[in-house]
Amino acid sequence: MRPFDVETGIAAPYGAANVDTDVIMPKQFLKGIDRSGLDKGVFFDQRFLHDQPNPGFILNQAAWQQAAFLVVGPNFGCGSSREHAVWGLMQLGIRAIIGSSFAGIFFDNCQRNGLLLIELPEPETAALLARVSHPQHNRLTINLGAQRISADGMADIAFEIDGLRKAAILAGQDAIGVTLQRAADIAAFEQRYLGERPWL
């Protein structure tokens, strides 16, 4: 997993509420057995018209097509558990998403892949959405270590993040490896737990 510390890039506004993972990664892209080629599927039905880029879609417009960040509406990533949505976004170059709330499974999937999610209060999200909608003001710097979002001519925005999440994303950590360091604790727990529940 690629670590995230300080990154500067273009932020694209995508303000709809309740954007579900069916929309982020439609079903026809879920039939692989590896993670490759999913960049094509991201927002497919909105990004493409008859397999040609839809000029009306935000990520096809010159000012935002190199976006590294998305600023999104509430409850982004709801619906299906498909992690393909997160893999696709990352393959498209998205490194962080800023919004007021994210659906739980999507949140965990992003965490596991090092895609930084930043939760801000609704008014701050709305202001940021309005700002990056202007081509001249679409660049942001996200400093995870300092927990700040900054841009020219804008007061820094501070954000909260759990210490555990922050450390894992900063380090680009292998979560399974970390857990396996506790193998002895797990084995001891399992022995006691199953002993108390012999029907399992």
Added chain:
Amino acid sequence: MAKTLYHKHIDSHTIARLDDDGHVLLYIDRQVLNEYTSPQAFSGLRQAGRKVARPQAQLTVVDHVNPTTPNRIALVTDSQAARQISYLAENCRDFGLEHLDILDVHQGIEHVVAPELGFILPGMVVAAGDSHTTTYGALGAFGFGIGTSQIEHLLATQTLVYKQLKTMRVTLSGALGPWVSAKDIIMALVAKIGADGATGYAIEFAGSTVKDISVEGRMTICNMAVEAGARGAFMAPDDKVFAYLKDKPRAPKGELWDQALAQWQQLYSDPGAHFDQEVALDVGALAPMVSWGTSPDQATTIGGAVPNDADAQHRRALDYMALSPAQALSGLAISHAFIGSCTNARIEDLRLAAQVAKGRKVAKGVRALVVPGSSAVRRQAEAEGLAQTLMEAGFEWRQSGCSMCLAMNDDVLGPGDRCASSTNRNFEGRQGAGARTHLMSPAMVAAAAITGALVDVRTLMEESV
């Protein structure tokens, strides 16, 4: 201290507390895997040279991509689907996991099959690579959906790094009217609190109504709690649940059953336990629900109309659904009807649909499909004569699977098709690019199929008395 049911589950499964933000290393009793969210997890294990920690705690099912054609054979013509199916079989062989392949006698949708096998028991914490894992709350287990990286983590360690949720109690009171069902309760709740109304929460359904609802109906309610954002939904297990589980193939037997039962009877929220949020719903006042938009919370009663406002979110949904502000929902013509999915393809659902269909005919120009939730449901429906009734009415009688709920197999709607659907999601493109989905109960779907339009099932059934 008085504990909620949720906290009883978390506390009994916590191996270690990881910080002060509520993260714990959580022991997981069981995992259910499917063919489309698991391949990269197995590949990851292989690449890292890791083993499956507890193979006997895994059940794998093919359900999303398999064809549901009546003469289903092992040969799957879609090469990508075939590859996913064969890769899962290969993974199960290599790692020693129990596998229900597409011709298995138990084949079906994971959330239908796992309970009917007794693989899910009260007090368990269960995870699966599918958001509707919340279904298992109906059995007094805590189930939640995970992504592929977490599937890999779970296979390798039998644990997950887990952040504890807030708790919401939804108190259901009153008695359901005729032809108003569990589906209407959960649709009304999602409409009431919103598609993100329970984000960050585990819901416990409580109140006098719960005991009146069958275990299958409870599964429908817990299943769709995720459509309000809940990462888990519970009901305290009671005698109905214990009766449902008794004699299931994987349920404990004899002395072990008695031991298990004694422990399961302790699974309830203690009196006075604190919930972070409380919601009340009087189900006596409910009417059959239908969705009009592209999010499950965009729903109202069959006698209602789409909203008459200028909200941008609503405008986009209405544009996609080809509806106008203030338009009445009753009478809206449909082209398709679908009874299926992990929400509503259990035997009781098919009994209700058959009751509506009996002696009637599917309207001209409507294509109506019934896809049982599992092979066992299919066999039972045939034994009870339900299949015959539905076929005589003009419904197609299919093999089990997820099918047109998310349309990953050949059962896909075309652009502009309008479908009355017993499923859980009306998202843009969910049942096919450009397809328009109206969610409702199986009885309401059957009524829509018969009349060719959205209709109040109560009216249809009264007319014939």
